[in-house]
Amino acid sequence: xTPAPATLVLEPLGPFDLxxxxxxxxxxxxxxxxxxSPDEPLRLTAPLDGDQRPVAFALRQAxxxxxxxxxxxxxxxxxxxxxxxVARLLSLDHDARDYPDVGRRVPxxxxxxxxxxxxxxxxxxxxxxxxxxxxxxxxxxxxxxxxLFRRLAVAHGETLTVAGAExxxxxxxxxxxxxxxxxxxxxxxxxxxxxxxEAALAGELGIDRLxxxxxxxxxxxxxxxxGIGAFYAxxxxxxxxxxxxxxxxxxxxxxxxxxxxxxxHPDDALDDLVAxxxxxxxxxxxxxxxxx
Numbered sequence: 001x002t003p004a005p006a007t008l009v010l011e012p013l014g015p016f017d018l019x020x021x022x023x024x025x026x027x028x029x030x031x032x033x034x035x036x037s038p039d040e041p042l043r044l045t046a047p048l049d050g051d052q053r054p055v056a057f058a059l060r061q062a063x064x065x066x067x068x069x070x071x072x073x074x075x076x077x078x079x080x081x082x083x084x085x086v087a088r089l090l091s092l093d094h095d096a097r098d099y100p101d102v103g104r105r106v107p108x109x110x111x112x113x114x115x116x117x118x119x120x121x122x123x124x125x126x127x128x129x130x131x132x133x134x135x136x137x138x139x140x141x142x143x144x145x146x147x148l149f150r151r152l153a154v155a156h157g158e159t160l161t162v163a164g165a166e167x168x169x170x171x172x173x174x175x176x177x178x179x180x181x182x183x184x185x186x187x188x189x190x191x192x193x194x195x196x197x198e199a200a201l202a203g204e205l206g207i208d209r210l211x212x213x214x215x216x217x218x219x220x221x222x223x224x225x226x227g228i229g230a231f232y233a234x235x236x237x238x239x240x241x242x243x244x245x246x247x248x249x250x251x252x253x254x255x256x257x258x259x260x261x262x263x264x265h266p267d268d269a270l271d272d273l274v275a276x277x278x279x280x281x282x283x284x285x286x287x288x289x290x291x292x
Contacts, residue, residue, distance in 0.1 A: 005058075005073040005162055008083050014096030017118025018042060018061035018068060021090060024122050024290060029146025030133050041071070043162055045153075045169040046125020048078060049085050049207055052200055054169030056160040057086050064118050068092065073162040074169075088207075088242045091120035091283070099280055106276050108261040109284055112291040121286045123240055127210055128200040129170050130240035131225060134232035135192040136185070148184055155182070173197040192227030199225045210241055238282060247274050247281040254285040257292035 022042050041058040048055045058071040068090070075082040087093040103110030113119075124130035136152070137145035153168040156175045160167055171179075176197040179190055199205050204225070210218040215237060222233035234250050237243060248254055256266045258273055277284045 005071045006075065006079045007069060007071045008079060010068040010070055010083065010087055010090070010092050012065060012068065012092055012096075013094075014099050015065055015118045016061075016068070016090075016092060016096075016120055017064040018059055019064070020116055020119040021059075021122050024119065028122065029137075029142045030124065030129075030149055040165070041163045043165060043167050044086070044089065044125070045160065045167050046085060046089060047128055047170060047172065047200075048075065049081055049126060050078075052126065052128055052173050054158050054160060054172065055082050055085075056162040056167050056169065057082075058163030059086075059090075071163050073160050085125065089123050089125055091123065091242070091244075093242060094244055096120070096280075096283075099283065102277055102280050102284060106273075109277070109287070112261075112287050116287060116291055119287060119290065121239075121283055123242065124236075125170075125240075127205040127207060127222075127236050127240040128173065128196065130236040131196045131199070131205060131222070131228060131232070132170070132176065132193060134235055135189055135196060135227045138189070138227070138232070144184075148182065151182060151184070152176075152179075173200040177201070189227070195226030196228075207241060210237070215243075215246060243282045245279040245281050247277070248285050251285065251289070253292075254288045257288040260292065261288075 022038065025042065041060045043056060043058050045054055045056045053074065055072060055074040060069040070083060070086055072079050072082045100113065103113040124133065133149060136148050153170050156171040156179060157169045160169055176193050179193060181190060203209065204221065213221055218237050219233040222228050222236050223230060231250050238246065238248055255270060259266045259268060259270060262273055264270065274281060
C-alpha cells in the first residue's frame with residue numbers, strides 16, 4: 001500500500017509569493033513539464049537529496065508572505081529531508097527579511113521588486129538534475145531542451161501522485177545509466193548523461209559535498225563530469241546549490257539589464273553597481289532576467 005502524502009508547512013522569512021514562483025515555473029523549460037495551473041496547487045518534483053529517488057510536492061499559499069503548505073509524496077520516512085530540499089528549491093531556506101533593503105538602496109532594483117513582489121529564485125531540485133539539464137540543453141534552444149527533458153521524464157522516469165494528480169519525475173541515476181537512446185538526443189549526449197548518472201551514484205553531485213567545496217572547488221569538481229564545462233559548472237552551482245550572493249559573470253543578459261537600468265553600457269566597468277546588490281547578488285540577477 002502506498003503511504004499517504006505528508007502535509008507540512010514552510011514559514012517564509014521575508015517576502016515570498018508562490019504565484020510569482022508559479023509564473024516563473026510556467027516559462028522555465030526544465031520544470032514546465034508539469035504545466036502549473038492557477039486553479040490548482042503548484043506541483044513540482046525532484047530527485048531526493050541523498051538517494052535521488054523521485055519525490056513530488058504540491059504547494060499552496062493562501063496569501064503572499066504567508067505560510068506555504070507542502071504536500072509531499074514519495075519521501076516515505078524522509079519527509080523532513082524532502083521539506084528542507086523544497087525549501088532550498090523555492091529559496092525559502094534563507095532569511096530574506098533584509099532583501100527589500102537592496103531595493104531601497106538601489107531605486108532601479110526597487111522598482112523591479114515592486115513589479116514582481118515576493119519573487120525568489122526557483123532552483124533545480126538537485127545538482128544531479130541540473131547537470132542532466134546542462135547536458136541535454138547544450139547547443140540547442142531551451143524549447144527543444146525542455147521537450148527532450150520532458151520526454152526523458154515520461155519515458156524513463158517514475159509517475160507520482162500528489163494532491164490528486166499524477167506528475168512525471170526525472171529518472172533516477174540508475175535509469176539514466178540504462179538509457180541507450182532517446183529520439184532527438186544525439187548519442188554523445190546519451191554518453192554524457194551516463195557520466196552524470198555515474199557521478200551522482202558515486203556521490204560526486206551531492207549538495208552537501210558541493211557546498212563544502214565552495215564556489216571554486218565545486219566548479220572544478222563539476223567540470224570533471226563528462227560534458228560539463230565552465231559555463232554549465234557555474235549553472236549547476238548557482239541554480240542548484242542555493243547560492244544567494246554571487247554575481248553570475250557568465251550571464252551577459254543580467255549584465256546588460258543592470259547596465260541599461262542605470263544608463264550605462266554593458267562593456268563599461270559595472271563593479272560599483274554589482275557591489276550595491278550585496279548580499280543578494282544572485283537573487284537580483286534572477287530578478288533582472290525575469291523583469292528585463
